[in-house]
Amino acid sequence: MTTGAATARQPSVFDIVDESDLIRVRKVLRSEAESVRLNLVDATKLITAGSELARNILYYATGHRGRISVEQVCRQGRRGVRATFADDGPGIADIAAALTDGFSTRGSLGLGLPGARRLVDDMTLTSAAGSGTTVVIVKWQR
Amino acid sequence: MTDDVVAVMKIGDTLLVALQGDLDDTTVIQIEEQLTREVARTGASGMLIDVSRLSVVDSFIARVLARIVAMVRLLGAQAAVVGIQPAVAITLVELGVQMGHLDTALNAEQGLALLERLRRNDTGTDRP
Numbered sequence: 001m002t003t004g005a006a007t008a009r010q011p012s013v014f015d016i017v018d019e020s021d022l023i024r025v026r027k028v029l030r031s032e033a034e035s036v037r038l039n040l041v042d043a044t045k046l047i048t049a050g051s052e053l054a055r056n057i058l059y060y061a062t063g064h065r066g067r068i069s070v071e072q073v074c075r076q077g078r079r080g081v082r083a084t085f086a087d088d089g090p091g092i093a094d095i096a097a098a099l100t101d102g103f104s105t106r107g108s109l110g111l112g113l114p115g116a117r118r119l120v121d122d123m124t125l126t127s128a129a130g131s132g133t134t135v136v137i138v139k140w141q142r
Numbered sequence: 143m144t145d146d147v148v149a150v151m152k153i154g155d156t157l158l159v160a161l162q163g164d165l166d167d168t169t170v171i172q173i174e175e176q177l178t179r180e181v182a183r184t185g186a187s188g189m190l191i192d193v194s195r196l197s198v199v200d201s202f203i204a205r206v207l208a209r210i211v212a213m214v215r216l217l218g219a220q221a222a223v224v225g226i227q228p229a230v231a232i233t234l235v236e237l238g239v240q241m242g243h244l245d246t247a248l249n250a251e252q253g254l255a256l257l258e259r260l261r262r263n264d265t266g267t268d269r270p
Binding site: 010020022023026027030040041042044047048051052056101104112114115116118119 | 147164166167168198199200201203206228229230232235236237238239
């Protein structure tokens with residue numbers, strides 16, 4: 001298990017439905033990053049990755065909506081932040097392509113998924129055409 | 143009536159804009175529109191965009207910043223992005239956002255000197 005065990009603290013769960021939620025996602029991630037004492041660079045990377053993934057939901061998911069869950073995790077004495085982004089959208093038919101720099105079905109830069117993956121320690125993407133997409137990212141304290 | 147979302151200072155013929163807070167995409171687009179409008183309206187020859195108070199710059203914000211600089215150039219002025227936070231710079235590079243073609247400086251003071259150099263070059267040969 002690479003994503004670690006959740007700690008006792010309650011996860012923050014909310015819907016991502018419009019642009020104001022981009023800011024909410026960044027705020028929650030910042031607060032959790034500070035709480036587990038990620039350094040500034042790691043916190044910035046986590047928040048930026050979250051911002052990219054939340055925007056993906058607003059752009060690609062059916063109804064332009066999805067959910068985020070953020071929680072603190074612990075593995076071998078190290079603390080971290082885990083964020084789960086889920087939607088019931090069209091899913092990703094070709095996950096390998098979606099994780100390639102510059103791939104976009106929408107005329108964007110195509111950096112969202114591959115870029116987010118580079119910014120975190122673990123990223124797991126689960127998806128299939130027609131069955132939604134779930135992306136889990138984890139950032140560990142150093 | 144136009145909606146101004148950021149305060150723009152004019153010093154000589156240079157516009158200085160300091161972005162701050164947590165920016166959603168709509169606000170970023172409004173800033174883009176306002177800044178291009180201001181350059182056209184004031185006939186400024188340069189613009190400094192200070193991002194030192196932005197703690198997060200994701201790929202969307204970065205892309206619009208690059209677009210603003212390009213538009214300002216099209217209007218015959220020079221623009222530079224100043225004050226990118228070190229953590230933001232590291233994050234942008236790992237994210238894969240290409241900002242190498244942007245003129246950047248460490249702070250507003252160095253940005254003013256950079257604009258001065260760019261203006262001098264401008265009167266000579268065209269920029270590539």
